Amino acid sequence: MGDVMALIEIENLSVTFNANGRRVRAVEAVSLKVGEKASFGLVGESGSGKSTILRAICGLAPVSAGRIRIGGEAVQSPRGKAFSAQVQMVFQDPYASLHPRHTVDRTLSEPLAIHGIGDRDARVMTALTDVGLPTSFRFRYPHQLSGGQRQRVAIARALMLKPQILLLDEPTSALDASVQAEVLNLLMRLREERGLTFLMVSHDLAVIDHMCDRVLVMQNGRAVEELSRTALASAQMQTDYARSLFAASADRMLEG
Amino acid sequence: MSLLSVKNLQVTFNTEAGLVEAVRGVSFELGRERLGIVGESGSGKTMTGRAVLRLIRPPGRIMADAMTFDGQDLMAASEAQMRALRGRRIAMVMQDPKFSLNPVMRVGAQLMEGLRQRDHVSRAVAYAKAVAALDAVQIRDVDRVMEAYPHELSGGMGQRVMIAMMLIPNPDLLIADEPTSALDVTVQAEVLSILDALVRDRGMGLIFISHDLRLVARFCDRVLVMYKGRIVEEIAAKDLLHARHPYTQGLLNCLPRIGGTRGPLPGLDRNAEWAM
Amino acid sequence: MTMASSSWSTWLREPNPASRLQSRLVQAWLSWLRFRRNPLAMIGLAISVALVLMSIFAPLLAPYDPIAQALGNRLLPPGTPGHWMGTDDFGRDIWSRILFGSRITLYIVLLVILTAPVVGLIIGTVAGYFGGWIDQVLMRITDIFLAFPKLILALALVAVLGPGMVNAVLAIALTSWPPYARVARAETLTVRNSDYIAAVKLQGAGAMRVILGHVMPMCLPSVIIRVTLDMAGVILTAAGLGFLGLGVQPPMPEWGLMISAGRKFLFEQWWVATMPGLAIFIVSLGFNLLGDGLRDVLDPRSSGR
Ligand SMILES: Nc1ncnc2c1ncn2[C@@H]1O[C@H](COP(=O)(O)OP(=O)(O)OP(=O)(O)O)[C@@H](O)[C@H]1O
Ligand SMILES: Nc1ncnc2c1ncn2[C@@H]1O[C@H](COP(=O)(O)OP(=O)(O)OP(=O)(O)O)[C@@H](O)[C@H]1O
Ligand SMILES: [Mg+2]
Ligand SMILES: [Mg+2]
Numbered sequence: 001m002g003d004v005m006a007l008i009e010i011e012n013l014s015v016t017f018n019a020n021g022r023r024v025r026a027v028e029a030v031s032l033k034v035g036e037k038a039s040f041g042l043v044g045e046s047g048s049g050k051s052t053i054l055r056a057i058c059g060l061a062p063v064s065a066g067r068i069r070i071g072g073e074a075v076q077s078p079r080g081k082a083f084s085a086q087v088q089m090v091f092q093d094p095y096a097s098l099h100p101r102h103t104v105d106r107t108l109s110e111p112l113a114i115h116g117i118g119d120r121d122a123r124v125m126t127a128l129t130d131v132g133l134p135t136s137f138r139f140r141y142p143h144q145l146s147g148g149q150r151q152r153v154a155i156a157r158a159l160m161l162k163p164q165i166l167l168l169d170e171p172t173s174a175l176d177a178s179v180q181a182e183v184l185n186l187l188m189r190l191r192e193e194r195g196l197t198f199l200m201v202s203h204d205l206a207v208i209d210h211m212c213d214r215v216l217v218m219q220n221g222r223a224v225e226e227l228s229r230t231a232l233a234s235a236q237m238q239t240d241y242a243r244s245l246f247a248a249s250a251d252r253m254l255e256g
Numbered sequence: 257m258s259l260l261s262v263k264n265l266q267v268t269f270n271t272e273a274g275l276v277e278a279v280r281g282v283s284f285e286l287g288r289e290r291l292g293i294v295g296e297s298g299s300g301k302t303m304t305g306r307a308v309l310r311l312i313r314p315p316g317r318i319m320a321d322a323m324t325f326d327g328q329d330l331m332a333a334s335e336a337q338m339r340a341l342r343g344r345r346i347a348m349v350m351q352d353p354k355f356s357l358n359p360v361m362r363v364g365a366q367l368m369e370g371l372r373q374r375d376h377v378s379r380a381v382a383y384a385k386a387v388a389a390l391d392a393v394q395i396r397d398v399d400r401v402m403e404a405y406p407h408e409l410s411g412g413m414g415q416r417v418m419i420a421m422m423l424i425p426n427p428d429l430l431i432a433d434e435p436t437s438a439l440d441v442t443v444q445a446e447v448l449s450i451l452d453a454l455v456r457d458r459g460m461g462l463i464f465i466s467h468d469l470r471l472v473a474r475f476c477d478r479v480l481v482m483y484k485g486r487i488v489e490e491i492a493a494k495d496l497l498h499a500r501h502p503y504t505q506g507l508l509n510c511l512p513r514i515g516g517t518r519g520p521l522p523g524l525d526r527n528a529e530w531a532m
Numbered sequence: 533m534t535m536a537s538s539s540w541s542t543w544l545r546e547p548n549p550a551s552r553l554q555s556r557l558v559q560a561w562l563s564w565l566r567f568r569r570n571p572l573a574m575i576g577l578a579i580s581v582a583l584v585l586m587s588i589f590a591p592l593l594a595p596y597d598p599i600a601q602a603l604g605n606r607l608l609p610p611g612t613p614g615h616w617m618g619t620d621d622f623g624r625d626i627w628s629r630i631l632f633g634s635r636i637t638l639y640i641v642l643l644v645i646l647t648a649p650v651v652g653l654i655i656g657t658v659a660g661y662f663g664g665w666i667d668q669v670l671m672r673i674t675d676i677f678l679a680f681p682k683l684i685l686a687l688a689l690v691a692v693l694g695p696g697m698v699n700a701v702l703a704i705a706l707t708s709w710p711p712y713a714r715v716a717r718a719e720t721l722t723v724r725n726s727d728y729i730a731a732v733k734l735q736g737a738g739a740m741r742v743i744l745g746h747v748m749p750m751c752l753p754s755v756i757i758r759v760t761l762d763m764a765g766v767i768l769t770a771a772g773l774g775f776l777g778l779g780v781q782p783p784m785p786e787w788g789l790m791i792s793a794g795r796k797f798l799f800e801q802w803w804v805a806t807m808p809g810l811a812i813f814i815v816s817l818g819f820n821l822l823g824d825g826l827r828d829v830l831d832p833r834s835s836g837r
Binding site for chain 1: 726735750
């Protein structure tokens with residue numbers, strides 16, 4: 001897209017897992033660029049490597065080839081604290097991503113403790129308010145929260161270090177329609193207020209269309225096609241797979 | 257005659273913090289058809305499904321005026337009789353595959369466990385059946401997945417493994433709790449067509465719990481809309497997208513649409529009267 | 533009075549605690565309420581508390597000196613006025629000896645609790661978290677320890693270290709950590725790939741912080757349950773060592789030693805061996821019931837969803 005400056009740049013990324021002596025090529029030669037303050041979507045077949053790309057950016061998956069650059073600089077391995085302050089991730093399953101024996105307070109102050117940031121009480125309270133949770137929830141445990149409330153806590157945790165980039169792995173697929181709307185609205189608001197850059201996985205094209213400017217369609221570890229939002233909404237796909245995804249989402253179109 | 261009949265089902269939790277009424281008087285009949293249950297989070301969908309299998313952990317309690325499956329009284333059945341029904345005649349796909357699969361056991365072993373123990377089939381036959389089941393739910397690389405541990409699977413693959421596991425014993429009634437929430441639309445369509453074929457050809461009964469209203473409208477025959485432990489509306493699936501009840505309408509309005517404006521999505525106004 | 537107690541109980545049930553302390557207390561209180569529903573567990577707790585009270589107040593409760601001999605009162609049967617449990621072959625009051633013996637039992641139990649599970653927890657979580665060769669090495673060591681029967685290994689250790697209470701404790705602790713390491717490792721394997729561990733790694737946390745703050749709390753419940761269930765075994769091993777003359781030395785009133793002394797006249801004066809035997813039985817049972825009750829309260833899978 002040859003824009004001014006790409007904040008996230010991935011070039012020919014390949015990820016190969018070694019599972020019981022078998023080589024699993026989860027991602028093969030995928031390239032993408034996300035501009036500053038842009039919102040980029042990843043869609044595609046289940047098992048096609050979408051989550052793996054996000055994990056690879058975070059250093060949680062074994063990169064076998066290719067380059068990852070954040071803000072023009074190649075990422076270090078291991079990632080280090082400067083990286084954590086710049087990039088954070090929200091996981092798919094709000095039931096699995098919060099420590100079951102830590103209070104909300106502990107979960108939110110942990111990143112501050114790791115980075116030696118003071119004034120934790122005030123920051124935790126602000127973070128809760130920012131994601132629209134009452135401050136009275138501060139000392140609750142995850143099992144005392146609903147799925148949507150948990151996902152808000154996870155988003156608050158990701159924002160504690162004031163990152164520029166948020167990687168979102170199906171942030172609403174475990175949530176019901178009304179809570180999904182709340183979380184999507186929250187993400188939109190935070191993105192505007194803080195100038196965040198999103199890289200977001202979803203299998204709901206309506207969610208992608210609502211949130212993202214560009215989208216990459218993936219299948220079986222490979223990038224199939226990159227589309228702009230207008231191309232998506234007007235069904236201007238080149239490849240069969242992208243078209244079949246779109247066709248199967250026909251009930252998500254605006255009426256008519 | 258209906259396959260499953262539930263009258264005035266109640267599920268309560270007598271917790272330390274007070275009495276929680278998770279399901280408050282739910283009644284429905286299920287033939288050999290696809291019944292959808294929708295509703296917001298915490299409305300009691302999962303508890304309704306689990307209650308049919310009598311799988312509510314203490315301090316939870318199940319009460320019902322009647323609950324019969326294929327002529328058998330589920331409320332009066334002994335625990336041994338329930339165990340014989342569970343898995344074999346009534347199966348349930350649990351909401352959270354990561355929670356339901358054993359994290360330190362290979363997927364293949366988990367798939368074959370039931371076959372080996374319950375049906376006493378040989379290892380080779382069990383293996384072949386497990387492979388066929390994974391094939392059916394569109395898993396690529398079946399050999400690898402048989403050998404993989406659950407954390408080596410993607411979210412959607414874990415979900416499909418759960419579905420495969422429940423379909424292996426050919427149940428008469430399948431309760432599927434958010435079975436396709438982590439699947440992309442094309443794989444989802446394939447999985448739904450398997451379920452559809454089972455209902456049509458084998459006469460399986462299906463309870464399909466989901467928060468995806470558009471999916472339920474497309475896939476099911478009949479839909480129950482739940483709010484705070486009650487059924488607020490029962491409606492033919494084809495009419496769901498034009499439902500009258502303000503709660504159902506509210507849920508529908510929350511959904512984003514392709515090509516829609518990107519303004520904030522409307523929230524859901526909850527009205528205390530609906531719960532009465 | 534009732535006013536105060538009801539405001540306490542609402543404070544302890546507050547769904548929105550106002551401080552870290554309150555939230556911990558609320559959790560503890562709710563666990564307690566759940567624990568209280570299990571009558572067998574309550575019996576186990578009562579026995580354990582009774583053991584603690586007995587050992588604290590032994591000097592006040594015991595009618596006689598547990599060590600001083602009174603040869604004129606040898607082998608009095610139970611029910612004799614002043615000696616309701618009878619006396620042993622040196623004329624010492626058995627009830628007094630059991631009371632003082634509870635101190636030794638408790639001492640051994642406490643020392644073992646403070647060492648073996650901690651060692652096991654550290655080895656198990658480190659092995660499970662890092663995997664690879666670290667896991668291989670640590671688990672082979674564990675296997676070697678597990679390969680020997682516990683009492684025999686303890687005997688060998690005591691034979692090397694010399695008899696005595698502290699050495700007996702050391703031997704028991706050294707032989708009982710491997711199962712805790714196994715339990716902790718198994719639990720670690722189930723949590724190490726979870727998203728909440730990935731999340732804290734992503735925030736820049738080092739291995740120490742992840743293991744101590746995030747992995748260990750998940751292993752703790754199963755280890756604690758295992759410890760209470762093993763307590764009976766520890767008491768029995770200690771008694772066994774005492775019985776064989778390799779643990780606590782006479783004339784200390786250790787229960788195993790008392791059984792050993794009484795076996796000579798088991799048929800004529802049955803009470804000398806039976807009374808300490810009953811004490812061991814009751815305390816072991818108590819810890820087992822307690823462990824079962826804790827399982828219901830602490831198991832992470834039973835709380836939450
Ligand atoms: N730790 C691992 N070891 C081995 N293979 C893995 C591991 N993690 C992921 N994989 C494999 O990598 C592939 C891509 O997985 P990934 O989770 O990225 O898929 P996904 O696109 O996010 O799918 P979904 O939409 O179902 O979540 C899958 O085939 C998966 O089995
Ligand atoms: N062990 C428990 N103790 C107390 N209350 C419980 C327990 N388990 C469930 N509940 C309550 O029962 C109600 C119904 O829960 P259920 O899981 O059926 O909701 P659901 O409709 O499946 O929601 P979701 O879409 O989030 O899965 C909830 O309000 C929940 O808080
Ligand atoms: Mg994924
Ligand atoms: Mg549910």
